[in-house]
Structures are given as structure tokens and as C-alpha cells.
Amino acid sequence: MPRCSEKTxxxxxxxxxxxxxxxxxxxxxxxxxxxxLDLSKIEAGRMELHPETLRLDELLAExxxxxxxxxxxxGNDFVVHDLSGVQEVVADRVRVKQVLLNMLSNAAxxxxxxxxxxxxxxxxxxxxxVLVFDTTDTGIGIGAxxxxxxFRPFVQGERRPGAQxxxxxxxxxxxxxxxxxxxxxxxxxxxxxxxxxxxFELPMRPAELQLDDGMWxxxxxxxxxxxxxxxxxAESEQEIDVLxxxxxxxxxxxxxxxxxxxxxxxxxxxxxxLLFADVRAHGIDGRDLLWQVxxxxxxxxxxxxxxxSGGSLSLPSVPRVxxxxxPVESVALQGxxxxxxxxxxxxxxxx
Numbered sequence: 611m612p613r614c615s616e617k618t619x620x621x622x623x624x625x626x627x628x629x630x631x632x633x634x635x636x637x638x639x640x641x642x643x644x645x646x647l648d649l650s651k652i653e654a655g656r657m658e659l660h661p662e663t664l665r666l667d668e669l670l671a672e673x674x675x676x677x678x679x680x681x682x683x684x685g686n687d688f689v690v691h692d693l694s695g696v697q698e699v700v701a702d703r704v705r706v707k708q709v710l711l712n713m714l715s716n717a718a719x720x721x722x723x724x725x726x727x728x729x730x731x732x733x734x735x736x737x738x739x740v741l742v743f744d745t746t747d748t749g750i751g752i753g754a755x756x757x758x759x760x761f762r763p764f765v766q767g768e769r770r771p772g773a774q775x776x777x778x779x780x781x782x783x784x785x786x787x788x789x790x791x792x793x794x795x796x797x798x799x800x801x802x803x804x805x806x807x808x809x810f811e812l813p814m815r816p817a818e819l820q821l822d823d824g825m826w827x828x829x830x831x832x833x834x835x836x837x838x839x840x841x842x843x844a845e846s847e848q849e850i851d852v853l854x855x856x857x858x859x860x861x862x863x864x865x866x867x868x869x870x871x872x873x874x875x876x877x878x879x880x881x882x883x884l885l886f887a888d889v890r891a892h893g894i895d896g897r898d899l900l901w902q903v904x905x906x907x908x909x910x911x912x913x914x915x916x917x918x919s920g921g922s923l924s925l926p927s928v929p930r931v932x933x934x935x936x937p938v939e940s941v942a943l944q945g946x947x948x949x950x951x952x953x954x955x956x957x958x959x960x961x
Contacts, residue, residue: 659702659791661816666696666741669703670730673710680718681726686747691729699741699814705788706812709796712781713745713808720806721749735811740794743810752800760798761786762907785810790874792816825865829880832863838951839863840884843873843899844917849936853886856943874902877912883951888936889918904928913950 674690681688710728717726729744752760763783786796793813800806832839840862842850847868854864865880867873877885885903887896896916903909913930917938932946 657791659705659816661700661702664699664701664703664706666692666694666699666730669699669706670728673707673714674728676711677714677718680715684718684721685723686718686721687725689725689727691727694730694732694741696730696732696741696814699812700816701792701812702788705792709785709788709810710743710745712785713743713796713810716781716808717745717747717749717806720751721747724748724805732814733811738793739814741812741814743812744807745809746805746807748805751802751804752798752806753802757798757800761796791878793875828863829865837861837863838884839865839880839882840886841865841867841873841876841880841882842886843867843896844886844888845890846888849888849917853938853943856938856940857884857947859940860944860947862947873899877903877909878906881909882912884913884915884947886915886917889916900928900931915946915950 670690670692674688678688714726714728725748727744727746729746731742731744733740733742761782763780782796782798789796789810789812793816794811796808796810798806798808829839838861840857842853842857842864844850844853845868847866850864850866850868854866857864862884865876865882867876873885873887885899887899889896896918900914900916903912903914910929913932916931916933917936918933919936930950932950934942934946
């Protein structure tokens with residue numbers, strides 16, 4: 611059998627390298643397409659979750675097994691601390707793994723010859739039990755300018771020296787959206803040249819969206835006919851009923867919500883024209899809900915009205931926001947609603 615010449619071997623090695631680059635590019639393109647599709651589904655309100663009972667130890671073993679080679683490749687010590695004492699959690703397996711893998715793979719990308727810790731604990735937030743996953747690294751850290759745009763689509767941080775450019779710039783955006791869809795949150799803290807900590811809070815049981823089939827049908831029918839929809843978030847059923855009747859007189863369909871923890875998920879699902887939020891709604895302050903809505907670029911068209919029984923509220927310098935004093939008077943409500951639906955920015959508190 612004839613032996614290959616040195617020139618032939620060089621050509622073969624070059625082809626192998628080229629094929630490797632083509633494969634990596636293909637995988638990157640596929641990941642980008644999948645992330646874009648996921649983000650599009652979320653923004654269109656068509657992303658569905660599939661909760662199931664998960665064993666926490668099995669979930670962590672899957673995640674650790676996947677990221678361990680990445681940690682080893684960067685010469686990083688990788689340590690897992692499960693301090694939760696929790697055996698099971700009800701959540702969407704695929705999406706929980708996606709969030710954890712994204713946080714850990716980011717830690718591996720931005721850390722070399724250092725340490726990455728995954729700590730799991732449990733806590734109570736607003737009366738609900740949550741699992742808290744903290745990913746802490748000793749990597750290059752994130753500056754204030756980068757931190758401000760960290761959760762924007764297609765934004766990538768600076769790589770450690772010598773690292774290859776990877777990722778789609780959508781991982782953290784999707785992680786935060788998935789966490790919020792599951793009733794949790796993702797947040798970050800970092801210091802340049804010191805390291806970063808990413809935190810994922812996950813409710814141990816999913817919060818059901820308390821809308822019956824009849825209300826869903828009425829919402830769909832109203833939106834099909836171009837009738838405005840308002841989500842009304844308040845603790846008192848009587849307040850919601852009164853507000854609903856007065857909005858009905860303005861031709862607006864009122865959707866009740868007595869649990870502030872569900873409000874953000876309902877806003878994303880319904881995409882209402884108006885959101886009325888009591889500053890003392892159960893589970894969340896209306897002002898916090900306002901900022902959560904305004905931080906989501908897909909919800910910029912939702913006008914927000916904060917309702918308070920106290921003194922005057924300072925009006926945030928963000929578009930399409932108004933305040934009303936309780937009990938809400940028909941004339942004041944009518945004026946604010948008409949201004950907001952026209953896209954105006956009311957400049958004073960009505961009462």
C-alpha cells in the first residue's frame with residue numbers, strides 16, 4: 611500500500627481543521643437560530659412551560675456533568691454546594707437546565723485558572739418558598755457600563771484574553787425571561803478583576819395564572835375586535851369590581867388579578883393596553899411592578915396607572931405612566947385613560 615507523502619498529510623490536516631471550523635460555525639448558527647426562535651415565541655406570548663416534579667440531586671448531576679469539561683478546559687476549580695435540603699421541585703426541566711447551564715458556561719468563559727462555585731439554598735420570598743442558585747466566579751468581572759446592558763439582546767461581554775468568541779448574545783436575556791415565566795428572577799452582581807455572581811431564584815411550586823377559560827375567551831374576543839384590555843391588580847375584590855365597572859363604561863375590558871406575583875406573567879401573556887396596579891397589591895408593590903414592566907422592551911406599549919390611597923405619589927420619569935388616588939373617581943379615571951390610550955404622558959396625579 612503506497613505511503614502518503616508529507617504534502618498529502620499536510621493537506622489532510624488542513625482539511626480536518628477546516629471541517630472542524632465548519633462544524634463549530636454550524637453549531638453556533640444552530641444555537642443562534644434556536645435562541646432567536648425562543649425569544650420570538652416569548653415576545654409573541656406563545657412560549658409554553660411544561661412543569662414536572664424534578665429530583666434536585668439528579669438535576670444538579672446533569673448540569674454539573676455537562677459543564678465540568680468546560681471548567682477543566684479553563685483550569686478552573688468547580689465546586690457545588692447544595693445547602694437547600696430540598697429533594698424535589700416542580701418546574702420545567704428544560705428551561706431550568708437552560709438557565710443554569712447559561713450561568714455556568716458564562717462563568718467558565720470569563721474565568722481562567724480560577725474558581726467557580728454553584729451554591730444552592732432555599733428561602734422565602736413574599737410568602738413563597740424558592741430555591742436560590744448562586745453562581746460565583748473569580749473571573750474578569752463586569753464593569754458598570756457593561757452591567758447596564760447585560761440583559762439586552764445580542765449583547766456579549768468582553769472575553770478573557772485569548773478566549774474564542776462564543777455565544778449568541780441571547781443567553782442571559784432568555785435566562786431572565788424563562789425565570790420570570792416560572793415566577794422567579796435572574797440578577798447579577800460583579801466587580802471588575804474580582805469576579806461575578808449570578809443568582810437564579812426559582813419557586814418550588816409554579817404559580818398558576820388565575821384566569822378561567824371564560825375570561826381568556828373574552829380577552830381574545832376583545833383583542834380581535836380592537837377593544838382595549840386592562841389588567842387590574844389589587845388586593846381588594848371590591849376595588850377590582852368597582853374599577854372594572856368604570857372601565858367597562860369606557861369600553862375597556864377589565865381583567866382582575868389579586869396576586870401581584872402573577873401580574874407580570876399575565877401582562878406578558880395578555881399584552882393589555884392598560885395596567886392598573888395598587889401600590890399595596892398582595893405579593894408586590896405596584897411601583898416594583900411598574901419598573902419590571904418598563905425594563906421589558908416588549909412591554910413598552912403597556913400604559914401603567916398606579917393607584918394609592920395615601921398622599922401624592924411621585925411620578926416616575928418614564929413614558930405612559932399615571933397615578934390615581936383611591937377611591938378612584940369616574941371623571942379622573944376617564945381623563946387618565948383617554949390620555950394614555952392616545953399615547954400621552956399625564957403630568958399630574960388625578961384624584
